[in-house]
Amino acid sequence: MNIFEYHLKEIHNLILIKKDFLKLDKIENLGKINLEVPPEQFNFDLSCNIAMVLGTSNKLAPKKLAEKIRELFLDQIKNFSNVEIAGPGFLNIKLSKSALIENINSILKNNENYGSNKTNDTYNIEFVSANPTGPMHVGHCRGAIYGDVLGNLLTFNGNKVIKEYYINDYGSQIKNFVESVYFRILEIKFKKPFPKKNNLYPGLYIKDIAVKILNENKSLNFEDFEKNFEYLKNKSLEASMQLIKKDLKLLGINHDNFFSESEIVNKDLVNKTVEVLKKKKYVEKGYLQPPKGEKDDNWKKVERLIFKSTLFGDDTDRALQKNDGSWTYFANDIAYHMDKVNRGYQNLVNVLGADHTGYIKRITAAVSAISEKKIKLNCKVCQLVKLFKDGKPFKMSKRAGDFISAQELLNEVDKDSIRFIMLNRSNDVEIDFDFDKVKEKTKDNPIFYVQYAYARINSLLRTLNTSFVEKIELDEIDFNLNEMEEKIIRKVFEWPKIIESATKKFDLHKIPFYLYELSTLFHAYWSRGNEDKRYKFIENEQIKRKEILAIINLVAIVIKNGMGILDVSLPKKM
């Protein structure tokens, strides 16, 4: 429990006991009462809106009520050493020295767990799931890193997390892909020109795969595509999954489970799933309306099995069968999600690219239907990564083959920088990724700033010839913080709140933003010694005050925990 939670609970209890003293008729909206970090200029530790919340529901002037609550706080809560009323009725609170010391030591003791909000759920996070038709591109990297770090964050909070990759190794795209490999083989072996059909993948990596297959099997007669299809498919898929796994590894991402679409088909899971849904009357035979968007020449009015996703909030019902009666991608995907539900996770999360936004309603509907609304599928969308090269926008397309691959990016920029940059923005907004700019290894990169703060702390510890400190004997009488130290301590105290809010809505960008702010405070604290020698931390290889030792250890703990969640390295020396 952090200081905000702890004291909020204390305040709740106090209000209930002292209801009459405060002349309150109604105690409602307790959930609206918050303990927050006050704006910096106020120089207080905590800020509470209680007088405004209770004032509204009891028709009392917030400021007058605040005055009474202030008395109560000072009288009854021993950790509060000063309380002042500000603005429309906020109560700004200073913590007592003993409370500060106690909290400092509790953080040092918690160490690598500091900030964790203990919950105990199970999560399945599906992410990347790039088609196995070639290497990953820059856009995939964003979702990959987001999913990976989301998993880390949930694990940090004590949950059990499975990171899963769904391999779409079935269907017409795969056929196009294998055909592309086939034509490249013909090109290499028989000098037949690669056809200019727009369903083929023109990327050069296809040639590499073709060469690999040729080298592995020199005797095979490749002249008949249909005859060799299964062999070519297996080899090609294997090759492209190898490419993808290699990219993932270079980005520092490890999935726990790779689940293949063809497994769904082979095990006939779709029929089983559809039978279940039929019994519940969520799947029925019927006709669909023509699509509302662009005209589709292939559209035919044929009776087929339909999932009634409108029952679960979708805009229209969805086809499970194609014209020829075979299953749609969606049908397979429902079966896959059925499997996930059956595996017993309490929470399902899908991380998707922006181009799959339109898919969310139907798959969420499907999970509701499968689980009788017991399991909610949470879909998070990562917006586009817009590439700029030579000052011009750079379009990515797997088919065109002119995308920038993860590999090319990794050749220029290290994995830590890519991870940090991809996360240093809300998933809801596009990222302008200036290829040339990111290539420059300059101080512009915020990751260096955080790493540098950590390196500076380690430099101090080296000078002091000490390592991490687990307990500091701070004497309440001597204990004194200057204004800068108070700011840092408050920032450190805020860490569990950051984790809490980042977890709540999966807002991962809050972590790098926070780490940057904390580093700013630390660099300022450090630099004071440059301006004025009295503020140097060390004298004759001894720390000047115990408070300094406490602060550098606290900052180190938080940076380490934060960067640990991001899985970005922290050099001790730079």
Added chain:
RNA sequence: GCGCUCUUAGCUCAGCUGGAUAGAGCAUCGGUUUUCUAAACCGAGGGUCGGAGGUUCGAAUCCUCCAGAGCGCGCCA
């Protein structure tokens, strides 16, 4: 036509379960180094929070409408 996301300083973005004088970085201008790491720090200027209504004691934040940008809108995957 419909759905999702976005619109905040010159640029890139935080802030959104309603609260205090709307914050950072970059860029611009001006300072700091015989050092515990200057890859750093300090200071200055810079705003009609896309527009219009509404709810409220109080709106960048919630609701409605409008405008602009992006992504989607198969029986592709």
